[in-house]
Amino acid sequence: MFSWLEKNPFFFAVGVFLVIAFAGLVEILPNFAQASRPVVGTKPYTVLELAGRHVYIKDSCNACHSQLIRPFKAETDRYGSYSLSGEYAYDRPFLWGSKRTGPDLMRVGNYRTTDWHANHMWEPAKTVAGSIMPAYKHMYTNVADIDTAWAEAETVRKVFNVPYNTEIPLQDGTTAVVELKDLAAEKTKALEEAAVIAKDMKRKDIEAIVSEGKIPEIVALIAYLNSLK
Amino acid sequence: MENRLEYDYSVAKLFMWSTLLFGIVGMLIGVTIAFQMAFPSWNNWLGEYLTFSRLRPLHTSGVIFGFTFSGIFATWYYVGQRVLKVSLKESPFMMGLAKFHFWTYAVLMTVAVVTLWMGVSTSKEYAELEWPIDLLIVVMWVSWGLSIFGLIGMRREQSLYISVWYYIASFLGIAMLFVFNNMEVPTYFVSGAGAWYHSVSMYAGTNDALVQWWYGHNAVAFGFTVPIVAMIYYFLPKESGQAVYSYKLSLLSFWGLMFVYLWAGGHHLIYSTVPDWMQTMGSVFSVVLILPSWGSAINMLLTMKGEWQQVAANPLIKFMVLASTFYMFSTLEGPIQAIKSVNALAHFTDWIPGHVHDGTLGWVGFMIIAAMFHMVPRMYGKELYSKKLMESQFWIQTIGVVLYFSSMWIAGITQGMMWRATDEFGSLTYSFIDTVTNLFPYYLIRAIGGTLYLTGFLMAVWNIYKTVTSSKAVAESSMQNTTPMGA
Numbered sequence: 001m002f003s004w005l006e007k008n009p010f011f012f013a014v015g016v017f018l019v020i021a022f023a024g025l026v027e028i029l030p031n032f033a034q035a036s037r038p039v040v041g042t043k044p045y046t047v048l049e050l051a052g053r054h055v056y057i058k059d060s061c062n063a064c065h066s067q068l069i070r071p072f073k074a075e076t077d078r079y080g081s082y083s084l085s086g087e088y089a090y091d092r093p094f095l096w097g098s099k100r101t102g103p104d105l106m107r108v109g110n111y112r113t114t115d116w117h118a119n120h121m122w123e124p125a126k127t128v129a130g131s132i133m134p135a136y137k138h139m140y141t142n143v144a145d146i147d148t149a150w151a152e153a154e155t156v157r158k159v160f161n162v163p164y165n166t167e168i169p170l171q172d173g174t175t176a177v178v179e180l181k182d183l184a185a186e187k188t189k190a191l192e193e194a195a196v197i198a199k200d201m202k203r204k205d206i207e208a209i210v211s212e213g214k215i216p217e218i219v220a221l222i223a224y225l226n227s228l229k
Numbered sequence: 230m231e232n233r234l235e236y237d238y239s240v241a242k243l244f245m246w247s248t249l250l251f252g253i254v255g256m257l258i259g260v261t262i263a264f265q266m267a268f269p270s271w272n273n274w275l276g277e278y279l280t281f282s283r284l285r286p287l288h289t290s291g292v293i294f295g296f297t298f299s300g301i302f303a304t305w306y307y308v309g310q311r312v313l314k315v316s317l318k319e320s321p322f323m324m325g326l327a328k329f330h331f332w333t334y335a336v337l338m339t340v341a342v343v344t345l346w347m348g349v350s351t352s353k354e355y356a357e358l359e360w361p362i363d364l365l366i367v368v369m370w371v372s373w374g375l376s377i378f379g380l381i382g383m384r385r386e387q388s389l390y391i392s393v394w395y396y397i398a399s400f401l402g403i404a405m406l407f408v409f410n411n412m413e414v415p416t417y418f419v420s421g422a423g424a425w426y427h428s429v430s431m432y433a434g435t436n437d438a439l440v441q442w443w444y445g446h447n448a449v450a451f452g453f454t455v456p457i458v459a460m461i462y463y464f465l466p467k468e469s470g471q472a473v474y475s476y477k478l479s480l481l482s483f484w485g486l487m488f489v490y491l492w493a494g495g496h497h498l499i500y501s502t503v504p505d506w507m508q509t510m511g512s513v514f515s516v517v518l519i520l521p522s523w524g525s526a527i528n529m530l531l532t533m534k535g536e537w538q539q540v541a542a543n544p545l546i547k548f549m550v551l552a553s554t555f556y557m558f559s560t561l562e563g564p565i566q567a568i569k570s571v572n573a574l575a576h577f578t579d580w581i582p583g584h585v586h587d588g589t590l591g592w593v594g595f596m597i598i599a600a601m602f603h604m605v606p607r608m609y610g611k612e613l614y615s616k617k618l619m620e621s622q623f624w625i626q627t628i629g630v631v632l633y634f635s636s637m638w639i640a641g642i643t644q645g646m647m648w649r650a651t652d653e654f655g656s657l658t659y660s661f662i663d664t665v666t667n668l669f670p671y672y673l674i675r676a677i678g679g680t681l682y683l684t685g686f687l688m689a690v691w692n693i694y695k696t697v698t699s700s701k702a703v704a705e706s707s708m709q710n711t712t713p714m715g716a
Contacts, residue, residue, distance in 0.1 A: 002480055002484075003388070006388050006389045006394070007387050007388055007389070009378065009381045009389060009397070012389065012394070012397065013378075013397055013401060016394075016397060016398050016401055016487055017401050017405070019484070019487045019488050020398070020401065020402055020405065020487055020488075020490075020491050021405060021491075022488070022491070023488075023491035023492040023494075024405075024409075024443055024491060027439075027443070027492065027494075027495065027507055027510065028439050028440065028443060032436055057350055057351070057352040058348035058349075058350060059277070059280065059282050059283065059348060060282035060283065060285055060286055060348075060350065060352070061282060062352055063281065063282045063285040063286070064281070064282065066577055068501055068502075070500040070501070070573070070576075071500060072500075072573065072649070073651075073655075074648060074649035074650075074651065074657065075648075077656070077657055078648075078657060078661070083501070083502055084502060085434065085435045085502035085503075086434075087434075088433065088434025088435055088437075088438075088502070089433055089434055090433060090434075091433055091434045091437070092429050092430040092431075092432070092433045092434075092437065093351060093352050093353055093430040093432075093437050093441075094433070094434050094435070094437040094438045094441070095352060096438055096501065097577075098354060098497070098577070098581065099577060099578075099579075099581065099582070100577035100578070100644075100648075101266070101665075102661075102665075103661045124269075125269065128662050129662070130662050130665060130666040131269070131662065131665065132265075132266055132267075132269040132665055133269070134265070134269060134272035134273065134280040134281050134282065135272065135273055136277075136280070137273075137276075138276050138277035142277070145423065145424065147422050147423040147424075148416065148422075148423030148424045148427050149423070150420070150422055150423065151416040151417060151419075151420040151421075151422040151423030151424075151427065152416045152420075152423070152427065152429050154416075154419065154420035154422070155414055155416040155419040155420050155429055156429060158419055158420075159414055159419060160433070183422050
């Protein structure tokens with residue numbers, strides 16, 4: 001059979017394709033629907049948080065940081081409770097990372113604050129002696145792209161039914177709603193949220209930029225980091 | 230052979246030069262980011278454009294899609310014509326297609342480099358490019374496929390040689406993986422706002438991770454394994470004048486590899502939130518994968534049976550024999566890391582880049598370099614410029630690889646042990662930063678290893694450049710096996 005296949009490239013190619021496609025079909029398909037169900041308390045990202053997530057991706061923080069806490073005592077002691085599949089239901093793309101040059105950030109919002117990030121991102125080694133994390137000073141002047149963040153929120157709401165403007169059950173039995181209005185309204189809202197963060201950052205330059213109606217990347221990034229819980 | 234075919238190497242040559250160019254650029258960035266891990270101030274020499282995190286995707290894309298894929302295409306346009314006994318000269322259409330393939334590739338790689346540098350990224354490893362570039366990639370890839378099947382359609386040699394099996398598999402495998410992993414929705418077209426090139430993944434969270442590592446792992450299969458095996462099956466027998474040791478073994482390892490490889494992707498997700506059975510499958514199949522991998526490697530090493538003096542005499546054979554050896558080493562190390570308890574320690578540590586690099590530097594890099602050395606004299610009708618230079622390059626690069634993986638072993642295991650260490654009361658012994666500062670010496674050794682490898686690569690580029698520009702002319706017909714080399 002094999003020597004016949006080697007003389008018949010078409011069937012050879014079909015054979016190869018079937019053999020390699022098989023594993024994907026068996027392994028990936030059955031789990032699909034189930035893994036995408038959110039756990040109680042998982043909320044979609046706000047527009048400002050999404051803009052921060054885009055900054056995180058733009059500067060590939062995931063090259064050095066994971067967002068996946070494995071179920072070992074050493075990890076839960078260090079980072080908090082281990083990750084559940086449903087917590088990632090609104091993560092497009094997932095940002096688990098593959099290398100922990102820096103610590104896991106899955107729940108960094110629980111133990112780091114806005115002003116801590118404001119200092120740390122500017123000059124990590126000044127906050128944590130011996131840090132090899134790059135300084136990200138350009139984020140303090142580059143302006144975040146709120147339009148694209150809104151575009152993404154609107155897209156996932158329309159295409160994937162991500163529950164914006166919907167009551168979402170929380171762990172304590174109450175509910176919460178993440179609103180998604182039109183672009184203009186969302187821009188205003190993002191600017192208001194940014195002003196609060198800028199104030200907590202205790203940096204005059206950032207406050208000045210925000211008061212001009214622009215949102216520096218660092219502000220969006222911190223909004224995102226604070227949402228990681 | 231009477232009536233020798235006149236092969237056309239113009240496209241093979243173009244791809245060879247892009248192999249060398251991307252090799253230099255990709256490895257230079259690699260060395261830079263290696264030094265940044267030891268000396269973080271290097272991050273801030275050029276504002277946002279020289280940070281580790283901006284450069285890292287440029288490094289991986291540069292060496293994978295630039296260096297390795299150029300090498301794959303260069304060897305295809307060389308080997309394909311020869312083993313199928315057809316010439317691109319015979320068909321203006323196939324010739325045009327091959328040129329079209331190269332130029333779409335050149336354009337898309339240029340756009341890729343610029344956009345990644347600007348930070349336009351989907352974040353998915355080795356699939357960072359945004360959708361417009363993905364579309365270009367599809368066009369480029371399809372033109373390669375047409376070229377493969379077109380040449381096969383015209384062939385005079387009825388039976389497909391082993392290398393051709395592997396090129397076909399590489400084409401099909403990457404096509405399937407790429408399409409599914411890059412399913413994304415352009416946000417501008419749905420919402421009418423924001424950047425037109427931005428997109429959002431079709432999959433969320435755990436699903437996205439599953440698809441990504443099915444892709445990520447198998448991109449290694451169909452980019453770093455399958456086409457490189459295609460190369461060694463052609464170049465080693467050709468250069469040594471030895472027949473492939475066992476046809477049965479090639480058959481067994483080919484179909485074995487095709488079947489087993491795809492299951493092993495789950496080992497990237499051990500102890501993550503994907504279902505347990507998938508993690509276990511990933512683990513088990515990774516171990517089974519040793520069989521077909523070693524099958525190919527042993528087949529290659531045994532091809533040299535009775536002719537081991539050639540290893541000492543011919544640096545090209547040295548490169549290929551060491552490449553097979555690193556392939557065996559790497560395909561043993563991988564499965565070990567896939568064992569659950571080992572993975573618990575190794576995952577997320579520097580041992581992983583260590584493993585990647587004994588495969589890529591030792592196996593992929595050496596094989597591509599050997600292939601270039603074999604092809605250049607035949608494409609340009611010149612003898613290789615300097616054998617001595619090749620010999621010293623071999624040793625410099627080998628020492629580079631050894632420094633790289635040994636330092637990363639130690640770094641990775643140290644890191645893994647420190648993360649989990651607890652004192653007598655059960656609380657964590659080390660703060661995270663302790664585990665970082667501890668690694669400084671290993672990061673430095675790794676960077677030095679990388680520098681040595683890059684130095685060796687520059688020597689190869691110089692050697693090839695001198696071969697083309699100022700070496701002695703030799704008739705192609707007199708280059709049956711051992712490549713002629715100047716002192």
